[in-house]
Amino acid sequence: MKENTKFVSFLLDETGSMHDVIDDTIGGFNAYVETLKKDGGDITFSLVSFDSNRTQRRYVADPIDKVEPLTTSNYRPGAATPLIDA
Helix, strand or coil: CCCCCEEEEEEEECEHHHHHHHHHHHHHHHHHHHHHHHHCCCEEEEEEEECCCCEEEEEEEEEHHHCCCCCCCCCCCCECCCHHHC
């Protein structure tokens, strides 16, 4: 690992409350990732999404160039908020 490595972690809410802002969420996430890619350098990226049914580790310390854009196919809010874990 290089001395100047940047570690970026992103927590993505995939609960039903996000349904009304799905396009904004996808656009914002994709713009952020593109900015990181354009900035260059050694960047590792971790992405965890959650809802009441599961927590999913989508990326774990992967190079930023491996991160794929969010789409309505791979980001589908719908479950409840896990309040017991909040």
